[in-house]
Amino acid sequence: MDETERPGERRRVSVAKRLAEPDESPVELPASKVRARTRRDFLFWTAGALVAAGGFWWLLPDETRERHLTPAMRDWLDSLEARVGADRLRRERFLNRVLTFDDDVAEALYSPTRSVRTYSRSEITPLKNNYNGATPKPDYLPGWTLTVSGLASGRVERLTIAELLGRFALHDQVTRLFCVEGWSAIAWWGGLRFADLLQAYSPVSGARWAKLESSVNLDAAGGPDPYYVSIDLPTARHPQTLLATHLSGKALPVEHGAPLRLLAPMKLGLKNIKAITSIAYSVEQPADYWNERGYSRYDGL
Amino acid sequence: MRIAEKEHPAATRKVVVRHHALVRLAHWATLPVLFGLIASGLSIYWASPVNQHPVNPATGSTDYLADLGIWISHPPPGTAADPGAWLYDRFGLGTFRLAQALRLHWLFAYLFMTVGLLYAIGLALGGGYKALLPRRSDLAGALAMLRYYLGAVPAKLLRRPWPHPPVKSKYNPLQRIAYLAMPLLGLLAVASGWAMHKPVQLKWLERLFVNYEGARIIHFWTMVAFATFVIPHVVLVIADGWDTFRSMVTGWSYRVGGRYGRD
Numbered sequence: 001m002d003e004t005e006r007p008g009e010r011r012r013v014s015v016a017k018r019l020a021e022p023d024e025s026p027v028e029l030p031a032s033k034v035r036a037r038t039r040r041d042f043l044f045w046t047a048g049a050l051v052a053a054g055g056f057w058w059l060l061p062d063e064t065r066e067r068h069l070t071p072a073m074r075d076w077l078d079s080l081e082a083r084v085g086a087d088r089l090r091r092e093r094f095l096n097r098v099l100t101f102d103d104d105v106a107e108a109l110y111s112p113t114r115s116v117r118t119y120s121r122s123e124i125t126p127l128k129n130n131y132n133g134a135t136p137k138p139d140y141l142p143g144w145t146l147t148v149s150g151l152a153s154g155r156v157e158r159l160t161i162a163e164l165l166g167r168f169a170l171h172d173q174v175t176r177l178f179c180v181e182g183w184s185a186i187a188w189w190g191g192l193r194f195a196d197l198l199q200a201y202s203p204v205s206g207a208r209w210a211k212l213e214s215s216v217n218l219d220a221a222g223g224p225d226p227y228y229v230s231i232d233l234p235t236a237r238h239p240q241t242l243l244a245t246h247l248s249g250k251a252l253p254v255e256h257g258a259p260l261r262l263l264a265p266m267k268l269g270l271k272n273i274k275a276i277t278s279i280a281y282s283v284e285q286p287a288d289y290w291n292e293r294g295y296s297r298y299d300g301l
Numbered sequence: 302m303r304i305a306e307k308e309h310p311a312a313t314r315k316v317v318v319r320h321h322a323l324v325r326l327a328h329w330a331t332l333p334v335l336f337g338l339i340a341s342g343l344s345i346y347w348a349s350p351v352n353q354h355p356v357n358p359a360t361g362s363t364d365y366l367a368d369l370g371i372w373i374s375h376p377p378p379g380t381a382a383d384p385g386a387w388l389y390d391r392f393g394l395g396t397f398r399l400a401q402a403l404r405l406h407w408l409f410a411y412l413f414m415t416v417g418l419l420y421a422i423g424l425a426l427g428g429g430y431k432a433l434l435p436r437r438s439d440l441a442g443a444l445a446m447l448r449y450y451l452g453a454v455p456a457k458l459l460r461r462p463w464p465h466p467p468v469k470s471k472y473n474p475l476q477r478i479a480y481l482a483m484p485l486l487g488l489l490a491v492a493s494g495w496a497m498h499k500p501v502q503l504k505w506l507e508r509l510f511v512n513y514e515g516a517r518i519i520h521f522w523t524m525v526a527f528a529t530f531v532i533p534h535v536v537l538v539i540a541d542g543w544d545t546f547r548s549m550v551t552g553w554s555y556r557v558g559g560r561y562g563r564d
Contacts, residue, residue: 019427022318024471026557031312034553041551045329052333059337059408061401064394095404102407109502117504176513178500181399182349184513266501294400301501 058086059095099296106300107232116240116265119174119186124248127177127185129255132227133219136275138254140216146260150210150281152202161259165245167200168192173240175265177272178301180290189263190246194236197243203233203281210236211286212262215277229271230288230297233281235264243276268299316553319471321429325549327420334416337409339524343393344402347386351517360385410494417487432471433481442466442474450475450537479530486526493520 057065058081065074081087129135146164148157170190178184203210210231219225235241244263245252252258257274264271270290280286291297320328343366350364362368362385370388386396394402424430436442445466456463466473472480492506496516500507510516538545548554 016426019423021427021429026315026317028313028315031314034314038551045550061394061398098408099404116501
């Protein structure tokens with residue numbers, strides 16, 4: 001934007017000078033130059049507007065596209081965009097990369113020594129049963145065991161709730177549970193520390209992940225729909241990460257994951273799996289139910 | 302464009318450079334990014350609206366935004382479509398789009414922060430922020446501008462003279478307040494956004510908004526404030542004329558003498 005620039009003479013201009021607020025005094029320029037620059041800037045602006053509009057169309061979810069324009073226009077736009085490589089497959093890959101990037105930011109922000117904010121019992125709010133499908137019938141409770149695998153010992157441990165309650169110290173905490181949907185609830189939880197279980201049954205060397213699974217989860221129609229989440233071991237080792245057995249001082253009710261659920265208050269609620277039936281440690285990152293359905297994977301708050 | 306210029310190859314034109322290239326770039330880049338943030342944000346909001354009321358027995362709605370959609374669309378009785386989704390379908394990505402909306406919201410949020418950071422750095426290093434700093438006389442000046450805008454149309458209809466208050470600086474007082482408020486609003490949107498996104502690791506930020514719910518409420522209302530700003534902004538640019546619009550594209554204005562008594 002340097003108007004005194006002469007052809008064939010390029011001067012070095014400092015960053016501060018380049019960024020300097022334009023001088024408000026009028027300058028007299030050849031009309032042809034004004035026209036050429038105006039044309040150039042408007043062409044640039046139009047190109048930008050087209051790229052932005054095209055980019056928007058590319059990024060829109062398919063279901064959202066269905067509600068806009070006519071089918072013929074949609075087809076025309078889609079084939080035009082596919083010609084420059086902006087197809088659905090690329091869109092999914094790109095947006096999933098955005099999710100991974102945001103997860104990486106969350107992981108970088110995580111500190112194992114940072115405590116989660118706790119509340120007093122007078123601040124407790126109602127906690128709804130947010131089972132994704134139907135709430136399981138309590139008949140799974142009498143035969144319930146926790147299977148722990150991926151251990152250094154090479155064994156597969158099966159623990160009953162009585163064994164867990166008898167062997168490990170119970171801890172209380174009043175923390176907020178954050179749902180990915182936006183609501184949150186402050187509740188009083190009690191349970192054993194995940195870190196204590198890790199200490200008692202050490203994972204295979206090099207293990208960085210735990211896959212927590214509930215085989216008793218149901219879909220909306222009441223059919224079996226096993227639920228599983230991946231938890232990184234730094235999160236599992238946090239002193240406020242509980243394998244909760246109690247809610248409001250009483251044994252966990254079925255709708256909140258009896259007899260054992262995860263309470264990782266530094267993770268989204270969807271990681272706080274209910275009615276855990278197995279824990280498997282692994283070196284590789286395990287599958288995650290909601291990640292397979294388009295949500296993030298690390299879910300650190 | 303102009304015949305006189307074509308006739309004379311040596312013709313000159315007096316211009317005044319009004320907007321730095323970085324300001325123009327930030328301005329136009331913000332437009333689609335903000336649009337994307339609002340569209341995806343509405344679909345996230347739908348999943349659990351923070352401004353809720355007890356169930357309305359007639360509509361089954363607990364959400365003021367859904368109510369607004371119902372009120373605007375006036376659904377004919379017996380229609381199958383969910384009238385509560387009207388607003389979310391038109392201004393958002395639609396209902397039941399949470400996973401897709403979240404990904405898009407993060408994309409646009411990181412773009413928004415990048416553009417905002419570039420703008421802030423440019424303004425800080427180049428001294429452009431000085432034109433936005435409030436002055437002692439701005440409150441009275443802003444009221445005078447408001448009075449001018451509100452009376453401009455009636456005065457025109459009554460064919461009465463209605464002089465523009467004199468402007469002695471780059472922006473008039475109302476503009477100065479609005480153009481300073483926008484970056485600050487952006488900062489508030491980013492701060493409340495991070496407070497909601499990372500309330501555990503950034504718990505000091507969450508505390509700044511009292512709690513998580515506070516951050517959610519503020520974040521929602523920054524969206525409303527942005528959307529509200531756009532309306533008078535566009536109306537006034539159209540009213541002010543082509544030169545104003547062009548100056549945000551090319552940077553320069555042909556109004557060298559100052560149209561409103563500017564020196």
